[in-house]
Amino acid sequence: MIPAWMGLAVMACFQVTDPPAVPSDPPSPPLNVVVFLVDDLGWQDVSVPHHTHPTSFNERYHTPNLERLAAQGMVLTNGYASAPVCTPTRTSLLTGRTPARNRITYWTFNKDSDTTARNPVLSAPPWRMNGLEPHSALLPEVLSDRGYRTIHIGKAHWGAHGTPGSEPTNLGFDVNVAGHASGAPGSYLSRHHFMNSRSETDFSRSSRWDVPGLQAFHDRDIYLTEALQERMVEEIRGAMGDGRPFFLHFAPYAVHTPIMPNTAHLDRYEELHPREAAYATMIESVDAALGCLLDVLDEHEIADRTLVVFTSDNGGLSAHARGGTPHTHNHPLRSGKGSAYEGGVRVPWVVRWPGVVPAGTRSDQPVVTQDLYPTILAATSPAPTGKNPERVRELDGIDLASILGGGEVSRHPEASDRVILFHQPHTWGARGPGIEPYSAIRWRRWKLIYFHSDRRFELYDLAADLGETRDLSLERPEVLELLIARLAAELRDHEAQMSIDTVSGKPVEWPDEVALSSGTNR
Ligand code: CA
Numbered sequence: 332m333i334p335a336w337m338g339l340a341v342m343a344c345f346q347v348t349d350p351p352a353v354p355s356d357p358p359s360p361p362l363n364v365v366v367f368l369v370d371d372l373g374w375q376d377v378s379v380p381h382h383t384h385p386t387s388f389n390e391r392y393h394t395p396n397l398e399r400l401a402a403q404g405m406v407l408t409n410g411y412a413s414a415p416v417c418t419p420t421r422t423s424l425l426t427g428r429t430p431a432r433n434r435i436t437y438w439t440f441n442k443d444s445d446t447t448a449r450n451p452v453l454s455a456p457p458w459r460m461n462g463l464e465p466h467s468a469l470l471p472e473v474l475s476d477r478g479y480r481t482i483h484i485g486k487a488h489w490g491a492h493g494t495p496g497s498e499p500t501n502l503g504f505d506v507n508v509a510g511h512a513s514g515a516p517g518s519y520l521s522r523h524h525f526m527n528s529r530s531e532t533d534f535s536r537s538s539r540w541d542v543p544g545l546q547a548f549h550d551r552d553i554y555l556t557e558a559l560q561e562r563m564v565e566e567i568r569g570a571m572g573d574g575r576p577f578f579l580h581f582a583p584y585a586v587h588t589p590i591m592p593n594t595a596h597l598d599r600y601e602e603l604h605p606r607e608a609a610y611a612t613m614i615e616s617v618d619a620a621l622g623c624l625l626d627v628l629d630e631h632e633i634a635d636r637t638l639v640v641f642t643s644d645n646g647g648l649s650a651h652a653r654g655g656t657p658h659t660h661n662h663p664l665r666s667g668k669g670s671a672y673e674g675g676v677r678v679p680w681v682v683r684w685p686g687v688v689p690a691g692t693r694s695d696q697p698v699v700t701q702d703l704y705p706t707i708l709a710a711t712s713p714a715p716t717g718k719n720p721e722r723v724r725e726l727d728g729i730d731l732a733s734i735l736g737g738g739e740v741s742r743h744p745e746a747s748d749r750v751i752l753f754h755q756p757h758t759w760g761a762r763g764p765g766i767e768p769y770s771a772i773r774w775r776r777w778k779l780i781y782f783h784s785d786r787r788f789e790l791y792d793l794a795a796d797l798g799e800t801r802d803l804s805l806e807r808p809e810v811l812e813l814l815i816a817r818l819a820a821e822l823r824d825h826e827a828q829m830s831i832d833t834v835s836g837k838p839v840e841w842p843d844e845v846a847l848s849s850g851t852n853r
Contacts, residue, residue: 361576363637364474364707365624366424368580369617370417370486370514370587371668373647373661374677376614381408381679382663382797393599393615396622400641401681405692405735410680411773412645413700414755415669417488417514417587418462420644420700425469425489425502427704427726431754431825434459438514441539442493450758452784453768456828456838458756462490462512463502470704471503471578477712480575482506482566485559485582488514492539504580508562509544516584517541519555519591519613521548542584554593556583556613560620564627571631578707582644583620586613588652604654635685638710640703643678646670650761658763665799670765671780672799676753682735684710689737696740697773699751701728706735727752727825750774752821756783756830756839768830770842772818779814783830786845790814819843 374381375388379401382389413423418438419430430436437455439462440446447455466472471481483499487510490496497512517527517540524534525542548558563581570577592609593616600608621641628634649660649667661667661674669675680698682688687710709730733743740747753771768783776794781787790804790811804811819842822829829838 360636361478362711363576363578363633364479364711365579365581365637365639366703366707367621367624367639367641368421368424368582369641369643369679370582370584371645371648372586372614372617372643372679373649373667373674374664374679375661376586376647377618377679379406379679379681381406381410386663388660388662391600391603392611393596394618394621396618396625397641397679397681399625400621400639400683401691403685403690404639404681404683405688405694405737407680407682407698407734408693408695409697410642410678411676411697411699411751411753412643412678413676414753415645415671415675416755416759417486417644419755421487421489421582422463423699423701423728424703425463425471426466427470427701427728429701429727429752429754429825431752431822431827432725432727434828435462436755436828437757439488439491440512440514442491444491448758448760450768450784450833452833453756453758453830453839454833455757455768456831458828460491461494461496462488463496464490465495465501469503470707471499471580473503473708474578474711475503475505478575479711480505480570480573480577482508482570482577482579483510483582484508484563484566484579485510486514486516486584486587487511487582506566507544508566509542509559509584510582511543513540515540515587515589516555518589519585519593521545521551521553521555521558524549525555554595554616556585556593556616556620559583560623563620564623567624567627567631571633576711581620581624583617585617586610588648590652606652606654610653638707639683641679641681642700644700646673646675646678649674650763650766663798666764666766669759669761670763671753671755671767671769671771671782672765673778673793673797675765682731684735687732688735692737694734694737694740696734696746697749697751698731698734699728701726702731704728706731748775750817750821752818752825752827754822754825754827756828770818770822770827770829772814772821774814774817777810777814779811779818781815781818781842781845783839786840788815788842788845815842815845 377394413420422435483504492512495501499507527538527540528536593612596612596615600611664674665672666674751773771780780789789802791799
């Protein structure tokens with residue numbers, strides 16, 4: 332097959348008349364972009380070590396294709412999701428902004444319906460509980476304007492049922508495969524028609540958790556991730572035939588609950604607790620889809636002009652629905668999905684970008700989901716389009732080129748001295764360490780958490796104490812004071828909506844107001 336950009340060059344040759352044009356280099360082929368966004372995949376849920384050394388989890392899970400991607404690219408060991416739950420991270424990817432600035436700080440479901448769990452002393456602020464609305468500055472809209480074919484496959488979860496944002500084609504995607512408002516599949520099995528009723532004979536009882544649009548697979552024996560993988564290959568081949576560069580957002584529903592095994596992979600994990608064995612097969616199925624992606628890029632000889640980012644939308648689930656002891660599945664990180672601690676937000680991050688990212692490298696520079704927006708825009712066009720000035724305004728993410736290039740990052744203060752803000756003024760349904768309304772920042776080696784319910788601060792030195800076991804807020808008052816000021820400045824800059832104190836009916840104080848009024852952090 333003749334690549335589209337060569338086709339253009341051939342057409343140009345036919346238009347040449349006497350005298351012949353001076354030979355020149357063909358135009359650079361445009362860059363394809365793939366964001367492979369796994370759901371709920373924890374930092375330790377892969378066989379590619381993200382810690383300083385391989386762990387027992389790295390040995391447990393089997394992700395050879397991620398190993399292949401990492402060998403050809405960069406592992407970002409301090410990679411974060413924008414939030415500890417789904418929708419805020421997913422909307423940050425499409426906007427380049429933090430959940431706080433978007434005011435989409437929690438997961439969405441039904442129109443005008445708040446999913447926040449009850450809390451005895453706090454209520455949620457008036458956040459955008461319908462999620463994303465159509466907007467010309469969304470990442471797929473901008474790429475579409477730049478001539479890209481924009482493809483969404485899998486879990487969307489950007490907007491609530493009954494709102495335009497529930498449908499990815501309203502958000503700039505040309506193609507939507509199986510995406511809608513719900514953040515989990517009813518079933519991973521085709522014999523259930525991927526429906527929540529999980530019947531093999533009666534398909535009359537529909538639910539908002541039923542996966543839409545995969546009717547072609549209903550009568551085959553196929554696992555959901557494999558069905559999405561097949562559609563991915565079809566869509567990439569279609570994009571090649573259509574002659575445009577493509578932006579693929581491949582977002583498997585896995586490894587979100589319901590934890591259901593892909594029996595094709597079960598043999599490898601028979602020593603594990605059955606629930607954990609099932610979870611491991613879900614991971615391996617995701618990795619198989621990644622392998623399929625890499626194979627089809629190789630088949631079409633476009634791997635060298637395709638940026639591939641592999642990451643997750645929040646930390647690994649550990650509070651419930653897992654086998655073994657709760658809150659231990661992301662060790663050495665503390666806690667898991669939903670939590671303010673590292674287990675809630677630190678996730679696998681691997682980037683392959685031939686010619687830019689040195690193969691087989693690692694970086695410990697902190698990066699976060701919203702960075703992908705400016706990174707992808709810079710990678711696909713060297714300058715803003717100028718069509719809409721709003722598109723380059725108020726971005727919270729940074730262009731990761733200086734980090735991904737593997738050079739001296741200290742020359743780039745926007746990357747080396749940055750503050751990453753986390754803000755979740757919501758009570759999650761499950762309970763566990765750090766699972767409560769909070770704001771936090773990561774700055775250099777430090778992390779400050781401000782828990783809204785009792786206005787307490789916790790300070791951790793992640794370089795020395797990755798597991799957040801030793802609160803240094805009393806031992807290091809000078810660091811505490813500095814970080815409280817920075818957290819307060821970030822929250823004000825983002826016009827963050829604080830939790831509401833149900834007694835006073837007022838928003839919880841900014842962090843620097845707490846410190847000033849009490850004279851201490853307790
Ligand atoms: Ca998620």
